[in-house]
Amino acid sequence: HVQLVESGGGSVQAGGSLRLSCVASGGSFSSGCMGWSRQVPGEEREVVATIWTGRGRTGRTWYADAVKGRFTISQDNGNDAVYLQMNSIRPDDTAMYSCAPGEPWLESVACNSGEFGIGDFDDWGQGTQVTVS
Numbered sequence: 001h002v003q004l005v006e007s008g009g010g011s012v013q014a015g016g017s018l019r020l021s022c023v024a025s026g027g028s029f030s031s032g033c034m035g036w037s038r039q040v041p042g043e044e045r046e047v048v049a050t051i052w053t054g055r056g057r058t059g060r061t062w063y064a065d066a067v068k069g070r071f072t073i074s075q076d077n078g079n080d081a082v083y084l085q086m087n088s089i090r091p092d093d094t095a096m097y098s099c100a101p102g103e104p105w106l107e108s109v110a111c112n113s114g115e116f117g118i119g120d121f122d123d124w125g126q127g128t129q130v131t132v133s
Contacts, residue, residue: 098124
């Protein structure tokens with residue numbers, strides 16, 4: 001397992017922007033599905049964006065309806081970091097944001113169509129808090 005470290009969160013006013021980073025400390029991400037999720041205490045974790053880094057559909061992305069058109073997921077060339085650009089931030093975006101790789105069975109079609117559950121990802125990072133006023 002690769003250690004994941006998220007950063008870039010903080011307090012932001014509604015309508016503002018943040019760029020979250022997910023760094024693979026001590027190694028690169030394995031090829032496959034990478035995701036960003038968010039969670040509010042007492043609520044279920046919600047996957048908000050995925051990107052396929054494996055062979056065949058590299059760079060394909062998926063977004064939850066709640067963030068579509070506002071958030072953008074991307075990855076650096078060396079698979080050492082995944083980013084989440086958050087624009088037009090809304091108060092209901094307030095959450096702890098974490099990143100994780102998909103489990104090995106999460107293939108490209110499911111990764112990029114939203115056909116997965118929260119259990120199809122593993123080793124969520126500690127997260128970075130985004131608080132929107």
